[in-house]
């Protein structure tokens with residue numbers, strides 16, 4: 031596990047402040063600890079020699095107080111820094127993915143794990159492991175230096191035994207690295223599988239496959255549980271081993287000092303100071319070992335997140351066009367890894383009204399809309415469009431209020447005025463339904479529009495398109511799953527949309543094609559044939 035990937039500070043500037051502050055307080059704590067040991071020695075020696083106690087007592091109290099205060103500040107700072115860094119990472123990750131086209135996005139399970147457990151796992155890494163590392167880098171060298179000045183034989187014992195701790199910790203780290211990776215992968219598999227199962231639950235239950243999924247989830251969870259228990263066992267064992275090694279080393283110093291004190295070959299002050307300073311050289315390294323296991327997941331996640339943030343994001347060169355214009359010239363597109371060119375030189379130009387696109391299933395209509403919307407980058411060719419609002423075949427309706435779901439379409443994501451929302455709902459014929467709900471616009475709907483019929487979902491996403499400020503609306507089979515009567519209602523809404531904006535709709539419905547101002551047919555995945563213009 032690398033101590034700190036410097037790319038973190040470059041890619042997430044918000045992490046710089048918290049990490050530097052943590053490093054600063056860690057170093058100060060170390061200095062205060064050593065100071066407190068010196069002051070305590072002075073106090074004991076003064077007491078033994080019957081000298082005035084006030085001075086050393088004040089110093090001891092002040093330094094122990096400062097040490098306690100610093101520990102308290104560091105604890106709060108660490109918790110806040112952990113949360114700040116993980117939030118910043120999550121934001122950067124989402125912002126990076128938003129800039130990418132679909133072909134350069136990670137798969138859903140990996141994206142979900144990185145953005146949720148991944149960024150959360152970074153918290154203990156930042157709040158506990160990093161401060162421990164800083165303290166381990168600052169305090170032991172200071173303690174050894176002080177020991178060499180105060181009593182060089184004790185310093186020598188510490189110099190000879192101290193490297194055993196990091197060496198032992200590194201050996202444990204190497205042995206557990208593959209384990210941590212395996213556990214992280216098991217967690218990733220678990221969340222990806224769980225997401226898929228939850229999404230497909232109705233279908234799985236309908237086909238009587240629910241029970242089998244329970245068994246699969248149990249098996250994957252069991253794998254994760256076993257891996258976690260193995261890590262915990264290792265964590266306890268390695269902490270105990272480091273503890274033993276450190277205690278033995280301190281004991282050696284104490285025994286040697288004790289013998290020299292008994293023989294009178296050493297003064298009380300350096301002897302006591304050596305015994306107090308010796309543990310200070312070991313505990314920071316023991317602490318790193320103890321924090322290592324709780325931070326290992328975070329380090330693994332951080333490495334993946336930083337790789338993801340650092341990956342080049344190909345930018346889509348899009349030319350902005352006057353309101354309503356869509357111009358595609360000689361578009362070529364092949365799905366990464368497919369080897370078969372799906373779009374082979376498509377041309378399309380429109381600047382108003384309704385254009386319908388038809389074509390055999392699998393010919394590439396959805397892909398064409400995604401290229402026009404900028405979600406996919408053409409391999410060749412050029413797209414010039416005004417801002418686009420895409421209503422996909424499975425449009426996003428998140429768990430939340432109707433108002434919140436509609437607001438996603440409003441300009442700049444603002445909530446839009448209540449009047450505008452009601453007007454959009456009226457135009458799609460949903461105002462009556464929403465007004466009849468107990469909480470109106472503030473009524474909750476479930477994930478994926480749960481609680482609404484397929485027709486109501488189709489109308490709601492069209493209302494959202496009406497609220498959007500985009501002058502180009504792309505619709506992918508907007509009435510695919512509706513009965514003829516509901517489809518007719520939605521077709522009327524599309525007509526309304528097309529009076530003020532450019533609407534391009536992929537459809538298999540002849541009724542919608544009949545309403546279109548322009549109709550093109552995609553054949554063989556190559557050229558659009560202008561059927562009507």
Ligand SMILES: Nc1ncnc2c1ncn2[C@@H]1O[C@H](COP(=O)(O)OP(=O)(O)OP(=O)(O)O)[C@@H](O)[C@H]1O
Nearest residue numbers: 365366368372389390391392393394395396397398
């Ligand atoms: N992510 C993907 N990776 C590789 N191939 C894909 C991917 N998505 C779609 N395809 C393939 O590209 C082809 C065109 O898909 P697309 O969804 O664009 O067709 P379509 O014309 O909209 O079909 P339909 O009318 O059935 O919706 C299909 O053969 C499909 O298997």
